[in-house]
Amino acid sequence: xxxxxxxxxxxxxxxxxxxxxxxxxxxxxxxxxxxxxxxxxxxxxxxxxxxxxxxxxxxxxxxxxxxxxxxxxxxxxxxxxxxxxxxxxxxxxxxxxxxxxxxxxxxxxxxxxxxxxxxxxxxxxxxxxxxxxxxxxxxxxxxxxxxxxxxxxxxxxxxxxxxxxxxxxxxxxxxxxxxxxxxxxxxxxxxxxxxxxxxxxxxxxxxxxxxxxxxxxxxxxxxxxxxxxxxxxxxxxxxxxxxxxxxxxxxxxxxxxxxxxxxxxxxxxxxxxxxxxxxxxxxxxxxxxxxxxxxxxxxxxxxxxxxxxxxxxxxxxxxxxxxxxxxxxxxxxx
Amino acid sequence: xxxxxxxxxxxxxxxxxxxxxxxxxxxxxxxxxxxxxxxxxxxxxxxxxxxxxxxxxxxxxxxxxxxxxxxxxxxxxxxxxxxxxxxxxxxxxxxxxxxxxxxxxxxxxxxxxxxxxxxxxxxxxxxxxxxxxxxxxxxxxxxxxxxxxxxxxxxxxxxxxxxxxxxxxxxxxxxxxxxxxxxxxxxxxxxxxxxxxxxxxxxxxxxxxxxxxxxxxxxxxxxxxxxxxxxxx
Numbered sequence: 001x002x003x004x005x006x007x008x009x010x011x012x013x014x015x016x017x018x019x020x021x022x023x024x025x026x027x028x029x030x031x032x033x034x035x036x037x038x039x040x041x042x043x044x045x046x047x048x049x050x051x052x053x054x055x056x057x058x059x060x061x062x063x064x065x066x067x068x069x070x071x072x073x074x075x076x077x078x079x080x081x082x083x084x085x086x087x088x089x090x091x092x093x094x095x096x097x098x099x100x101x102x103x104x105x106x107x108x109x110x111x112x113x114x115x116x117x118x119x120x121x122x123x124x125x126x127x128x129x130x131x132x133x134x135x136x137x138x139x140x141x142x143x144x145x146x147x148x149x150x151x152x153x154x155x156x157x158x159x160x161x162x163x164x165x166x167x168x169x170x171x172x173x174x175x176x177x178x179x180x181x182x183x184x185x186x187x188x189x190x191x192x193x194x195x196x197x198x199x200x201x202x203x204x205x206x207x208x209x210x211x212x213x214x215x216x217x218x219x220x221x222x223x224x225x226x227x228x229x230x231x232x233x234x235x236x237x238x239x240x241x242x243x244x245x246x247x248x249x250x251x252x253x254x255x256x257x258x259x260x261x262x263x264x265x266x267x268x269x270x271x272x273x274x275x276x277x278x279x280x281x282x283x284x285x286x287x288x289x290x291x292x293x294x295x296x297x298x299x300x301x302x303x304x305x306x307x308x309x310x311x312x313x314x315x316x317x318x319x320x321x322x323x324x325x326x327x328x329x330x331x332x333x334x
Numbered sequence: 335x336x337x338x339x340x341x342x343x344x345x346x347x348x349x350x351x352x353x354x355x356x357x358x359x360x361x362x363x364x365x366x367x368x369x370x371x372x373x374x375x376x377x378x379x380x381x382x383x384x385x386x387x388x389x390x391x392x393x394x395x396x397x398x399x400x401x402x403x404x405x406x407x408x409x410x411x412x413x414x415x416x417x418x419x420x421x422x423x424x425x426x427x428x429x430x431x432x433x434x435x436x437x438x439x440x441x442x443x444x445x446x447x448x449x450x451x452x453x454x455x456x457x458x459x460x461x462x463x464x465x466x467x468x469x470x471x472x473x474x475x476x477x478x479x480x481x482x483x484x485x486x487x488x489x490x491x492x493x494x495x496x497x498x499x500x501x502x503x504x505x506x507x508x509x510x511x512x513x514x515x516x517x518x519x520x521x522x523x524x525x526x527x528x529x530x531x532x533x534x535x536x537x538x539x540x541x542x543x544x545x546x547x548x549x550x551x552x553x554x555x556x557x558x559x560x561x562x563x564x565x566x567x
Contacts, residue, residue, distance in 0.1 A: 101451050101470040108438030117530040120433035140429050146535040188447035190478040197472030244490050250472045257468050265566050286566040306548040306555045316556040
């Protein structure tokens with residue numbers, strides 16, 4: 001059951017994270033170029049729906065499933081051992097994972113175990129004569145580096161959620177392999193509890209997202225931003241500092257730790273744009289940024305921006321958007 | 335293409351600084367000896383001295399700038415192997431490399447349990463530590479881990495402290511031990527055999543689109559924003 005490219009599936013609460021499909025889409029042209037087989041490795045418990053989804057659509061040549069109660073909840077010490085064992089059987093040349101918190105753990109732990117080279121947080125991958133070429137951000141995302149990685153040893157790549165790929169996939173005849181992996185003694189980590197996201201408010205469906213960041217220094221200031229979001233028919237969101245301070249709950253956090261949004265308009269107010277935040281909003285149709293620091297990374301990603309004090313623009317913007325609603329006879333929240 | 339770090343100022347990454355604060359908090363609350371360690375040329379000495387000024391007990395510099403995080407992890411793990419430790423704390427991501435991989439790979443080299451994006455550390459006693467960590471997407475986990483363990487500390491809202499000027503002056507007088515490859519029991523050939531990645535090109539990020547800079551009075555800027563929003567919907 002040798003398979004040269006293995007995608008480690010990303011699953012959350014028993015569902016396949018769509019980034020898995022991006023990983024497959026990145027792997028397929030490489031498979032084509034090198035005349036290799038491509039497979040997905042999925043760990044979990046009660047995997048039948050996911051197996052059907054992946055095998056049924058015939059996206060890959062092989063599906064390696066490890067379906068066992070031990071994998072119901074993510075535990076790095078259990079997962080990494082199991083994946084390493086599976087990889088040793090499958091013997092791939094290239095392994096792709098998501099650059100998510102779990103993907104980082106899995107890939108970075110596998111690299112020494114398999115004597116593999118890891119290049120993390122990549123935006124693209126292509127086949128090269130003697131290995132692979134990847135691109136990735138460096139230096140606070142102000143630079144893009146192209147890195148050549150030799151194919152003499154297994155290569156591990158974590159792909160950023162920022163990477164965009166066309167998911168047009170050839171139809172393949174998918175073989176299912178159910179792997180029985182030996183249990184690996186006592187785990188060094190005990191999972192005491194895992195909490196699912198509360199999702200009392202889903203900001204991923206909004207057409208307009210008004211996001212606030214570190215420039216907001218008092219909780220009392222948040223109400224005006226909420227009013228602005230509502231006047232524009234959108235929702236309020238935030239970068240990490242606001243959520244850490246408890247001023248908005250984590251449903252509102254955009255970025256790697258929170259949710260990914262792709263609204264028609266993303267209004268970034270007083271957000272400097274850390275790499276962790278950018279990943280969660282970079283694919284918005286129109287990004288408008290206001291920040292008093294012209295060198296803030298957010299301006300590298302914005303389509304439209306003003307170097308200004310947020311609190312000078314906010315009252316005018318709020319008043320104008322409210323009066324516009326009055327003119328139209330529409331209520332605040334559409 | 336050769337890449338030079340000469341033009342970059344050496345600063346401690348914000349997330350590493352949060353890790354140091356956590357270590358110093360453990361020192362204060364339960365008593366601990368804190369050693370700061372980095373891989374870098376002599377230029378990174380300043381970062382270590384700042385850490386001493388903030389309250390770290392010792393510092394070690396593993397000599398040599400390194401661009402391949404796979405190699406950085408190998409060198410760091412070899413260095414840490416020489417120390418006695420219960421916890422290894424790191425940040426979540428460096429500003430320059432942005433790979434987030436070094437910490438976890440160090441743990442794998444040392445066969446220590448690890449957790450990424452840790453938001454709370456609670457030494458549970460009897461050789462274990464209880465931590466809260468983020469899983470991403472708004473999910474969280476509480477874990478109990480056997481020590482020694484490696485924790486990659488999330489940059490949080492925890493406040494960062496600044497060393498007093500006098501302490502900084504004092505720390506700058508302290509010599510920082512520098513460990514060579516030979517000290518780590520490795521040779522250049524060992525490293526060369528592990529070097530399998532190469533930067534072939536590095537360039538400023540292309541702005542994917544023309545930036546529309548809004549200038550003028552607050553009134554004018556607000557008008558432009560609203561018209562751009564109208565066009566986009």
